[in-house]
Amino acid sequence: MDDDVRFTRALMSMTDAARHLGVPQQTFHRWARGYPRGGPLLHISATDSIRQASVPFIALAEAWVLEGLRQAGVRPQRIRPALEKLQREFGREYVLVSPALVTDGISVLWDFSRTEAGAGLIEGRSGQTVIREIVQDYLTYVGFGSDNLPNRLKLKVFEPSAVAIDPYRSSGQPVFVDSGARVANVAAMLKAGEEPAIVAEEHGIGIEAVRAAARVLLGRAA
Template sequence: MVIDRFTTPLYGIAEAARYLAVPPSTFTTWAFGYQRRRRDGRAIEGKPVITAARPDRPNEAAVPFIGLAEGFALAAFRQAGVPLQRIRPAIDALEEELGLAHALASRRLFTDGAEVLYDYAEHVGDESARELVVVRNNQRVFSDIVASYLRRVDFASDGYAQVITLPQYRTATVTVDAAHAFGRPRFTHGGAKLEDVIDLFQAGEPVDVVAEEFGLSRDEVEDALRVATRTAA
């Protein structure tokens, strides 16, 4: 199967949300937008901001790798404390000013995005976008939280995301890569799929046996179990 990073659905909504450590309801809003009715009866709509296709059945794959990468950037903005509804116009400005689709999954978000967002915030007086950017040495750069996320993305020759290092692991290095294992999380050390490691432990094998089986350290396995337990809670 040839995987197109932009169009091949790889992840269900709940699955993608779990990888990015955001609530499924939040990821659903990013993927499909929302429509709410105010107390005065007026409808409020928010359009989708990541690439996804509505699945025919629950838990069916709906999100391509690029959609996951776009969600990763939004997770960074969310971690910085800026609600999505307050930065939707800024995202539109990013795509318009950078002149390309999927700006949130582009290398240019990292290289040029901070300046675009800062200029946008100055132009419209939007404090929300300004919270994502700081000025250091007369340069406009992303805040530490956002920058720490974006540094975890590696880009292909086309300038779009290819590999994402997931942020919630402390000891293990776990990546998602559209070119390997159908985009499922893998340990950089040894290359084992995360789900295989978790499954073996859940089958009753001790941590040390799991670590030896997959060529991992005990700390790496325990780190993966910590994240899996927290996600399931």
């Protein structure tokens, strides 16, 4: 993994990563830093400041799947021992982004939650089938390469506009799928006071895509 940009190139700060994934910032920071009972849940690069880029592509994909598990009723603050068990079962480090998570992995999590060590891992309202369905839906946003590791991530928070991150294109920055325009460049023009229609024409995108960039990155309407 030492020469694979999916793991080595930091694409954005934790705050920006949370924004692009639609995950609460505090939640993302806890996942990246770890909980009192365990270490980090994501593979984040070390930096001197939280404002620096520290989140590589693989951590974005991990966080997206972890958010799916959270939405399904799995408690991330209790998941570290379960992830270690999954790593032993699957024989791989990046178990959150394993295609097998939704099948064998969910069963392992479910069985582990029924043990003393896994008590409290899964909320009482959640059933195994529900967890599997929600995580499967989240995994539809992840593209996998021939090595069974993620190589593309669609960003749901921008929908209905299609935005994706490809670690091998545009330096791994989020782009509008149809035009290839960087979302950050669109937002920068809006922030500078340019009219949305002009921004749309400049980047070859529709006005709805411009509005999506403003909503997600600037926190306002365009």
